[in-house]
Amino acid sequence: MKKIYSVLVENRTGVLSKVAGLFARRSFNIDSLAVGETEDKAVSRMTIVSSGDKCVLEQVEKQLNKKLDVIKVKTFDEFDSISRELMLIKVKYNKNNRRDIMENCEIMHAQIVDMSKSYMMIQICDVPERVQLLLSMLRGISIAEVARTGTLALTKCIENEK
Amino acid sequence: MNGADAIVKCLEKEKVEVLFGYPGVAIAPFYNSLLSSDIQKILIRTEQNAAHCASGYARISGKPGVCVVTSGPGATNLITGIATAFADSIPLVAITGQVNSAMIGSDVFQEADITGAVESFVKYSYLVRDVNDIPRIFKEAFFIANSGRKGPVLIDIPIDIQQKTINNFKYPDSITMRTYKPTVDGNAAQIRKVIKVVEKSERPIMCVGGGVLLADAKDIIRDFAKKYQIPVVSTMMGLGAMDSENPLYYGMVGNNGRFFANKALDRSDLVLMVGARVADRAVNRPDMITENKILVHIDVDPAEIGKNVGPTIPLVGDIKRIFGQITENEITVKDHTDWINELNEEKKAHPDNRPVIGDEYVDSKIFLNKLSSKMENDAIYIADVGQNQIWATAFFNIKENQRFMTSGGMGTMGYSIPAGIGAKLADGKKQVVVGCGDGAFQMSMMELATMNQFEVPVKIIVFRNNYLGMVREYQHYTWQDHYSMVDIAGKPDLSYIAKAYDMRYIKLDGRKDMEESIDDFLKNDDSVLMEVIVDPMDLAKA
Numbered sequence: 038m039k040k041i042y043s044v045l046v047e048n049r050t051g052v053l054s055k056v057a058g059l060f061a062r063r064s065f066n067i068d069s070l071a072v073g074e075t076e077d078k079a080v081s082r083m084t085i086v087s088s089g090d091k092c093v094l095e096q097v098e099k100q101l102n103k104k105l106d107v108i109k110v111k112t113f114d115e116f117d118s119i120s121r122e123l124m125l126i127k128v129k130y131n132k133n134n135r136r137d138i139m140e141n142c143e144i145m146h147a148q149i150v151d152m153s154k155s156y157m158m159i160q161i162c163d164v165p166e167r168v169q170l171l172l173s174m175l176r177g178i179s180i181a182e183v184a185r186t187g188t189l190a191l192t193k194c195i196e197n198e199k
Numbered sequence: 200m201n202g203a204d205a206i207v208k209c210l211e212k213e214k215v216e217v218l219f220g221y222p223g224v225a226i227a228p229f230y231n232s233l234l235s236s237d238i239q240k241i242l243i244r245t246e247q248n249a250a251h252c253a254s255g256y257a258r259i260s261g262k263p264g265v266c267v268v269t270s271g272p273g274a275t276n277l278i279t280g281i282a283t284a285f286a287d288s289i290p291l292v293a294i295t296g297q298v299n300s301a302m303i304g305s306d307v308f309q310e311a312d313i314t315g316a317v318e319s320f321v322k323y324s325y326l327v328r329d330v331n332d333i334p335r336i337f338k339e340a341f342f343i344a345n346s347g348r349k350g351p352v353l354i355d356i357p358i359d360i361q362q363k364t365i366n367n368f369k370y371p372d373s374i375t376m377r378t379y380k381p382t383v384d385g386n387a388a389q390i391r392k393v394i395k396v397v398e399k400s401e402r403p404i405m406c407v408g409g410g411v412l413l414a415d416a417k418d419i420i421r422d423f424a425k426k427y428q429i430p431v432v433s434t435m436m437g438l439g440a441m442d443s444e445n446p447l448y449y450g451m452v453g454n455n456g457r458f459f460a461n462k463a464l465d466r467s468d469l470v471l472m473v474g475a476r477v478a479d480r481a482v483n484r485p486d487m488i489t490e491n492k493i494l495v496h497i498d499v500d501p502a503e504i505g506k507n508v509g510p511t512i513p514l515v516g517d518i519k520r521i522f523g524q525i526t527e528n529e530i531t532v533k534d535h536t537d538w539i540n541e542l543n544e545e546k547k548a549h550p551d552n553r554p555v556i557g558d559e560y561v562d563s564k565i566f567l568n569k570l571s572s573k574m575e576n577d578a579i580y581i582a583d584v585g586q587n588q589i590w591a592t593a594f595f596n597i598k599e600n601q602r603f604m605t606s607g608g609m610g611t612m613g614y615s616i617p618a619g620i621g622a623k624l625a626d627g628k629k630q631v632v633v634g635c636g637d638g639a640f641q642m643s644m645m646e647l648a649t650m651n652q653f654e655v656p657v658k659i660i661v662f663r664n665n666y667l668g669m670v671r672e673y674q675h676y677t678w679q680d681h682y683s684m685v686d687i688a689g690k691p692d693l694s695y696i697a698k699a700y701d702m703r704y705i706k707l708d709g710r711k712d713m714e715e716s717i718d719d720f721l722k723n724d725d726s727v728l729m730e731v732i733v734d735p736m737d738l739a740k741a
Contacts, residue, residue: 099501099505105322
């Protein structure tokens with residue numbers, strides 16, 4: 038089972054290590070982790086995707102709530118939320134596969150953002166599943182480097198939300 | 200006023216009466232400022248024991264214990280003490296000196312990343328970066344340590360911050376922390392559910408843990424049990440919440456507990472788990488505890504509920520407050536006479552059949568029975584870790600107003616003597632007796648000097664069998680007497696140790712008159728070292 042934790046934390050030194058340390062110490066999985074400032078400079082949002090059984094996922098939330106630098110923990114699954122991931126992929130290309138790569142990118146709505154004689158860099162920003170799909174489509178050619186942000190997510194817009 | 204003066208002022212504002220510490224360069228400005236304060240200063244002999252002293256003090260006084268040590272090795276030595284307090288939810292405020300702010304991170308002399316090192320066993324920690332933050336940080340630290348689920352808080356203060364001038368010191372009256380609001384009151388709907396199942400239950404049992412003592416709730420728990428005739432069992436940390444002679448009390452549960460206590464838990468139809476975390480040593484098959492029964496889990500820490508066992512009804516809040524809320528209601532329970540009779544029969548059917556150990560050795564059971572009956576009615580007994588601890592949990596009969604303390608969660612050897620010092624300083628009128636094995640004694644005997652120097656009379660029993668008995672017993676059962684690294688035979692001669700520290704010395708073996716020796720040991724409010732010679736085959740699990 039997967040769960041997304043949107044964790045508002047005090048934007049202080051050491052907080053990331055405290056939260057990451059909690060996951061390590063209690064053997065909770067981190068499938069992905071993305072951190073950034075929010076509209077309030079004193080507050081950061083960590084978007085953590087974790088997996089485990091129901092009991093573990095409940096403990097993740099409770100233990101996060103126990104941390105004194107954690108302001109609020111929201112949990113949701115992919116149906117309640119809009120989630121996105123950004124990935125940059127550098128691939129080595131040649132005459133023979135250039136066309137293929139470009140077609141794949143077109144199908145996946147990915148962009149080619151940089152290019153040299155033998156390398157090109159592809160950017161995709163989409164739901165995590167489609168990001169993963171593009172990656173597996175490109176597996177057949179030689180991938181030089183990959184960088185991913187991890188999942189970012191917010192709950193869907195509903196009126197009268199606090 | 201500089202930072203160091205401000206720290207002293209903060210401690211005075213928090214009404215700190217005594218602190219335990221060890222100096223060093225990085226904390227020297229603080230100790231310089233402390234000289235002019237009335238706070239009692241206890242110079243311990245190794246930093247770990249500063250935390251244990253503070254822990255003993257906290258458990259008796261109900262206030263956070265304070266320990267203050269230097270950077271680097273001073274701070275790292277404190278770690279075992281902090282972890283011990285964390286495991287048993289004891290409120291501490293630990294203050295460590297740190298190297299100059301500008302040097303942090305460059306691995307200079309006596310630098311250790313102590314806030315990083317203790318992260319997984321403190322409730323919270325601070326590295327002070329601005330001298331003007333000192334009042335707020337101290338106010339928060341004392342509040343955090345002693346509220347909600349209690350625990351240690353560490354404040355790391357670089358030497359330059361201690362020396363900086365603070366502009367207009369003002370100690371805050373209140374706390375504003377958006378991230379910390381422990382639940383006090385129990386949820387009304389959950390309380391109604393609890394009352395309903397209590398009313399329906401034919402075979403209820405209450406299992407009390409250390410949380411009951413930490414919440415100062417033993418009176419209300421005893422009243423509740425009596426009024427509604429609910430039998431009670433206890434975890435190791437909960438010992439003393441019920442007096443041993445209480446007719447509704449059925450002893451300690453767990454793998455070191457009483458057979459009939461575990462049976463009682465097993466056969467009930469309703470378990471009220473109160474301030475207990477269902478730890479592995481107390482309930483070794485947590486999944487079994489919910490079989491055919493309703494489990495109500497009452498704890499101040501929501502994360503403990505459901506961690507080891509899924510409760511039917513979770514109830515979060517302060518135990519004293521929650522039982523106050525519960526008992527505001529009219530509750531009509533079923534007649535539990537049959538159930539109580541059944542438990543009494545079970546208890547009678549399983550008497551403790553240990554063979555009496557005679558001749559040259561002292562029988563631990565008879566000794567602890569006698570000792571407890573002769574100790575003062577409001578005395579404090581601190582059991583160290585090992586066989587002596589398991590004997591004490593079974594054979595030391597705790598009277599109504601007595602306290603029983605031990606390192607339950609961490610099982611830290613050498614806890615009892617420093618904790619005894621702290622307990623005695625928290626309440627000088629009370630008789631404080633500690634019991635340890637010859638292993639733990641040698642881990643903490645340097646503190647006899649502290650007892651002597653600061654005139655803290657603690658009575659110490661060393662159960663001597665010349666072995667690290669608990670591990671030896673484990674090797675006896677698990678590796679068929681293939682003993683390894685457990686023989687600590689011979690030295691030291693404790694009569695010389697007692698003499699070296701101006702203590703009375705009593706040796707008790709099987710040939711001596713036990714009653715007389717115990718009377719001699721307990722007379723006067725002074726420091727005594729009693730060596731009790733026990734049989735290496737006097738096992739905890741007989």
